[in-house]
Amino acid sequence: MTGAGLVVRDLSVGYGPVRALRRVSLEVPEGAVVTVLGGNGAGKSTLLRAISRTLAFHGGAVTEGTVTLDDRRLDALPPDRVVAAGVCQVPEGRRVFARMTVADNLRAGALGGTRAGRSAALDRVHELFPVLAERANQRAGLLSGGEQQMLAVARALMATPRVLLLDEPSLGLAPLMARRIADTVREINTQGTSVLLVEQNAALALRLATRAYVLEVGEVTLSGPAAELAASDEVRRRYLGVVDEDAASDADRTTDRTLTRWKG
Ligand SMILES: Nc1ncnc2c1ncn2[C@@H]1O[C@H](COP(=O)(O)OP(=O)(O)OP(=O)(O)O)[C@@H](O)[C@H]1O
Numbered sequence: 001m002t003g004a005g006l007v008v009r010d011l012s013v014g015y016g017p018v019r020a021l022r023r024v025s026l027e028v029p030e031g032a033v034v035t036v037l038g039g040n041g042a043g044k045s046t047l048l049r050a051i052s053r054t055l056a057f058h059g060g061a062v063t064e065g066t067v068t069l070d071d072r073r074l075d076a077l078p079p080d081r082v083v084a085a086g087v088c089q090v091p092e093g094r095r096v097f098a099r100m101t102v103a104d105n106l107r108a109g110a111l112g113g114t115r116a117g118r119s120a121a122l123d124r125v126h127e128l129f130p131v132l133a134e135r136a137n138q139r140a141g142l143l144s145g146g147e148q149q150m151l152a153v154a155r156a157l158m159a160t161p162r163v164l165l166l167d168e169p170s171l172g173l174a175p176l177m178a179r180r181i182a183d184t185v186r187e188i189n190t191q192g193t194s195v196l197l198v199e200q201n202a203a204l205a206l207r208l209a210t211r212a213y214v215l216e217v218g219e220v221t222l223s224g225p226a227a228e229l230a231a232s233d234e235v236r237r238r239y240l241g242v243v244d245e246d247a248a249s250d251a252d253r254t255t256d257r258t259l260t261r262w263k264g
C-alpha cells in the first residue's frame with residue numbers, strides 16, 4: 001500500500017553482515033514535518049541514506065522494502081534521479097565544500113535546474129539566510145558551525161525539493177543557533193516543502209513535527225502525533241531527560257495509549 005507523499009514500507013538495510021534497519025515503515029504526508037528520534041546508532045542516518053539512495057557510498061544496501069513518492073518508486077533510482085524526483089538530503093555533520101565559496105556551494109546544489117529556477121531558488125535561500133548573501137564570496141570553511149549548517153540546508157534547497165531530509169541539523173550548535181535553525185525549518189515547511197527530520201534533540205524535533213517515530217536499534221518502537229509523544233512518559237524519560245519517579249513505575253498511563261507500539 002502506498003499513498004500521497006513519501007512512504008517507506010518495511011525497509012531493511014545492512015552494511016555487510018551488520019543489520020542496521022529492520023522492517024521500518026513510516027510516512028511523510030505532503031506538507032508535513034515528521035521526525036524520527038533515536039540515540040546514537042539507532043539507524044537514523046541509515047534511514048535517510050536509504051531514502052536518498054546514497055547507502056552504497058557507505059557500503060550499505062537495502063535488503064527489502066520500498067520507498068515511494070506519490071506512488072512512484074524511488075528505491076530503484078540512482079541518487080541524482082531521487083533529487084530530480086524531489087527528495088533532497090542534508091547529510092549529518094554539515095558537510096560543505098570548505099574550500100569553495102559560499103556562492104559556489106549553492107551553485108553545486110542547483111546543478112540540473114533551469115536558469116530561472118536556479119535564480120528563484122537562490123533568492124529564496126538568500127531570504128531565508130541573509131548571511132549567505134553577505135558571505136557569498138567567502139570560503140565556506142571560514143563560516144561558523146551554525147552558518148555552515150545553514151549553508152548545508154541552503155544547498156539542498158537549491159534543488160527545490162518537495163521533501164527535505166535533515167540529518168541532525170542541531171547537532172553541536174549552541175541553543176540559540178539551534179533555535180534559529182528550527183525556526184528556519186518551520187519557515188521552509190510553511191513555504192510548502194515537506195520535512196523528514198532525524199534528531200537526537202527530541203525537545204526541538206517534537207516542537208517542529210506533527211508526527212514522530214522512535215527508532216531503537218534499527219526498529220520503529222513507537223509512533224504517533226508529536227504532541228502525544230512529547231507527553232508520553234517513556235519519551236519524556238528517555239528522550240527529554242525528565243526524571244519522574246511516579247511515571248517510571250507506571251509505564252502504561254493514558255497518555256501512552258493512543259501511541260502505536262511495535263515491540264512486544
Ligand atoms: N558505513 C557503515 N558501515 C558499517 N556499519 C555502519 C555504517 N554506518 C552505520 N553503521 C552501523 O549501522 C547502525 C546505524 O548507524 P546510523 O549511523 O544509521 O545511526 P544513527 O542513528 O544515525 O546514529 P548517530 O546519532 O550516532 O548519527 C549502527 O550500528 C552503525 O554502527
Ligand SMILES: [Mg+2]
Pocket residue numbers: 044045046092167
Ligand atoms: Mg546519524
